[in-house]
Amino acid sequence: MTTPAELYETHRELLDRAVQAAQERDYWSAFPESPSKSVYGEDAAPAGERAFTTLLGQQFPIDLPGTLGTVQSERSPYGIELAVSYPKADPLALVAAAKAAIPAWRAVGPTGRAGVAAEIIKRINARSFELAHAVQHTTGQAFVMAFQAGGPHAQDRALEAVAYALAATTRMPGAAAWAKPQRGGDPLRLAKTTTVVGRGVSVVIGCNTFPTWNSYPGLFASLVTGNPVIVKPHPGAVLPLAITVQISRAVLTEAGLSPDLVSLAVEEPGEGIAATLATHPDVRIVDFTGSSEFGNWLEANARQAVVYTEKSGLNTVIVDSTDDYKGLLRNLSFSLSLYSGQMCTTPQNLLVPRDGIETDAGHKSLDEFGADLSAALGKLLGDPKRAAGTLGAIVNDGVRGRLAEAGDLPSILASSTEVTDEQFPGATIRTPVVARLDAADEKTYTREWFGPISFLIATDSTRHALEIFVETVRAHGALTASVHSTSPEVLAAAREAALDAGVHLSENLTGGVFVNQTAAFSDLHGTGANPAATASLTDDHFVTGRFFALQSRHHV
Amino acid sequence: MTTPAELYETHRELLDRAVQAAQERDYWSAFPESPSKSVYGEDAAPAGERAFTTLLGQQFPIDLPGTLGTVQSERSPYGIELAVSYPKADPLALVAAAKAAIPAWRAVGPTGRAGVAAEIIKRINARSFELAHAVQHTTGQAFVMAFQAGGPHAQDRALEAVAYALAATTRMPGAAAWAKPQRGGDPLRLAKTTTVVGRGVSVVIGCNTFPTWNSYPGLFASLVTGNPVIVKPHPGAVLPLAITVQISRAVLTEAGLSPDLVSLAVEEPGEGIAATLATHPDVRIVDFTGSSEFGNWLEANARQAVVYTEKSGLNTVIVDSTDDYKGLLRNLSFSLSLYSGQMCTTPQNLLVPRDGIETDAGHKSLDEFGADLSAALGKLLGDPKRAAGTLGAIVNDGVRGRLAEAGDLPSILASSTEVTDEQFPGATIRTPVVARLDAADEKTYTREWFGPISFLIATDSTRHALEIFVETVRAHGALTASVHSTSPEVLAAAREAALDAGVHLSENLTGGVFVNQTAAFSDLHGTGANPAATASLTDDHFVTGRFFALQSRHHV
Structure with a gap:
């Protein structure tokens, strides 16, 4: 077992650098975007392809609470047969399991949670080639783009969210000594503690075109701020997020924590479990990428939750x-x-x-x-x-x-x-x-x-x-x-x-930078200031609504 | 005329110290709580009382856009005759005037806005005795408490909100140089700017018992993050906020800005202009202190706005x-x-x-x-x-x-x-x-x-x-x-x-600290984590929803 505190120490330099980059917002990237052998190693590409191929036509290897059967809903825009089936879990069982895992996750504290998140992202990075095939054959992105946008760029966005969440949850000191001078007497003295408490169960609703890039910020922002996360992929793009959840659950288990802090909710197309999950009283955070129609519905109906949406617009x-x-x-x-x-x-x-x-x-x-x-x-x-x-x-x-x-x-x-x-x-x-x-x-x-x-x-x-x-x-x-x-x-x-x-x-973009692309740690994606999105990826506003700072105080 | 930039320079030391105190959260106060002559000067108490007495039975001296008549709605819990009348402005005219003032206020930028806010708070502090009488005779607080809670403690809370707003709006650099290395070529270079843009017109709805203490955080958080503010006092406690608005408008005018960045909306009891204002499409921020009934109504109905409420509970x-x-x-x-x-x-x-x-x-x-x-x-x-x-x-x-x-x-x-x-x-x-x-x-x-x-x-x-x-x-x-x-x-x-x-x-509070009291810059008030309030006074979450960070980028 590697404790969250140990994982934080392991990844501390990376996390410090990420927090610094998020402050400076000049160029920085933690994960190389080139799928070349010189970066990822001689065997990385064929091994990733083999790993992907091995998954096809099989039951995806993941254990979830409250499973009721299996679902197989993806088809490749490239025309190959995928036939991956996923265990279908009862949404209510996922919420209950997530909720039960909260107190121990709260006790881990911000740095330990960031350590766990960094370990998950590093392992995701190590599976970038496998993920690239998974992204290609669910979204239709060409391979190199699937590698970059679905892999390292998404991992950078994930780490950026971790950095913002870590900075925001550690900005207020965990302990403070308060001494108020009194006229003609000793000061009044209090010891004060501040504890970060997550808002509650978080649901991340993925989209068909960027299952990892668009889901990772909400997933990691919620996780690091103290919330369990239920990942609800688009029925057309399950595999990249199933791999992500599989990795997350393995890291959590190895760290002595409940794997149900990150779980997977799949469905047959049209079943509507996103709405069920998003309006559950214990679900307090919803992240959504997709159509304005359902995004607006969520904003109007998931009233017990804070809702972050990225919808459509007129670029x-x-x-x-x-x-x-x-x-x-x-x-x-x-x-x-x-x-x-x-x-x-x-x-x-x-x-x-x-x-x-x-x-x-x-x-x-x-x-x-x-x-x-x-x-x-x-x-x-x-x-x-x-x-x-x-x-x-x-x-x-x-x-x-x-x-x-x-x-x-x-x-x-x-x-x-x-x-x-x-x-x-x-x-x-x-x-x-x-x-x-x-x-x-x-x-x-x-x-x-x-x-x-x-x-x-x-x-x-x-x-x-x-x-x-x-x-x-x-x-x-x-x-x-x-x-x-x-x-x-x-x-x-x-x-x-x-x-x-x-x-x-x-x-005046006329060279090698394109308006469609934003760089993590430098460009914000979305603003919240127009109807296309309620928040930016990633700024303080994207993370501060996900937790509360609770204080206790006593005399010393 | 003193420009916002000059006001920032004047108050820079105070603002820096406030930002530091908000980070450290140990004991700090900018405004002495003792109403003693040694602190506020020999003449401060009688002069403040005279200033208060002069207001009684008169039309309160304040110019507002779109006035339709006058309102007189206060009665002193101490039984004295107040009979102060206030100009009643058309709520729609206040919203329109506030909206028109936005672009110039946006152009002032975070530090200039913080400078203006600090100047307002300093002038409020100079009128603490007058305000103490105004608070006493609208809320029923005994004089010393009215002085402390309605004066310096409220001013500390105001400055705390300014500090959080200033820190949050300057955390992301206004300019950044981005240079992405390219294999076998010069780096891609972009210059990037980030501009803070307020969410829109802000409405602060005051309560009968703590008109200043509970209204100042929202008022100053909104103002410094780039938003005009319409102050809607409780009909029973108008005077302390009328004085506050009067001071704010004077400072804004002297700084070459529109006074309509802070305005006053009074009403006869039961007229319901809070609901009219809070649901106006151009009103994008609502701060409310008062009953759960109306607070819950605002949360459910002011859907075009972010709503910060402090309601009731079971302490x-x-x-x-x-x-x-x-x-x-x-x-x-x-x-x-x-x-x-x-x-x-x-x-x-x-x-x-x-x-x-x-x-x-x-x-x-x-x-x-x-x-x-x-x-x-x-x-x-x-x-x-x-x-x-x-x-x-x-x-x-x-x-x-x-x-x-x-x-x-x-x-x-x-x-x-x-x-x-x-x-x-x-x-x-x-x-x-x-x-x-x-x-x-x-x-x-x-x-x-x-x-x-x-x-x-x-x-x-x-x-x-x-x-x-x-x-x-x-x-x-x-x-x-x-x-x-x-x-x-x-x-x-x-x-x-x-x-x-x-x-x-x-x-185990058994000495001179009481559970009812919270100290600005150290104790949070409210959590957002239970139904009594949607946010804390004051943390990052209380300010980050009030503005957007908008970027532009171009090649260099």
């Missing part, structure tokens, strides 16, 4: 002018194509003045800009192998349906075409569609079209575009926004507009 | 044993008597084993303990002048009604009697009532009897008492709890029970 690009037209087109076309636009951060609404834009390559009319963007997409996705590596596969029928619907819009600039993958002939791969709209077509563009669907929207002016941006994002939310302009005045106005809209802003 | 004392019986009786009788039990922190339920307790004065049966507590109350309150100074006056008819109701309970240990005040013959002053109950009488003791009403409740054992304590506090809330025991095992069990119940615990 917006304002194009005013540029001194790097090629760079803009290259960067933007990649942003629209990466993982087939199935990121909550992919731009949807491209606002461009109907009179065109000034660029280093001369004035470009709106028609020219549309044609050039379409050509840039064609160039990026012309080679099927490279296209498949960028696009990944279409995750589910919902995206496919919207793609078909968008294809019927009247003015298509770039049509969606099929791409064939050599390695996985059964994969569903499609290039993005870009349609032209007018500012008056708000009925179309104020709806989120999750997937590889974007709109080039003609506006009266950049000023008009900024007004549309603020109005639509305030009303419907957004996770990202970006602006292209050579004018300091326009950039300043765009910054103010982004503050008014409540969204983070990227300016 | 509990567990008596197991003591090595200072006299000290226990003296301390407890003072806690029950101070301000006639009209504190949200006054003990109500005294849980004592029916077989009695062991003490340094020998075994005491439950009957003996009851008689001794009653005698201690008699001794404390025997002299009318001293009694009046401790008890203050009964604030309103609600308390008077409950006192009469409690007097009809079957087993009265101490009856409520009238006390005459020499200085204010019209004052309504009453000694506390203590009734004996059994653990089975939960219908009576699980209701809050706000006022000088307590119950000596016979339990089967201390273990039984701890069970009742946890159950009743989890279900009905509490702001304070205390235990008396000489047994380390019992104290440990009481600590665990307090963690389970979600309430702060005081142990």
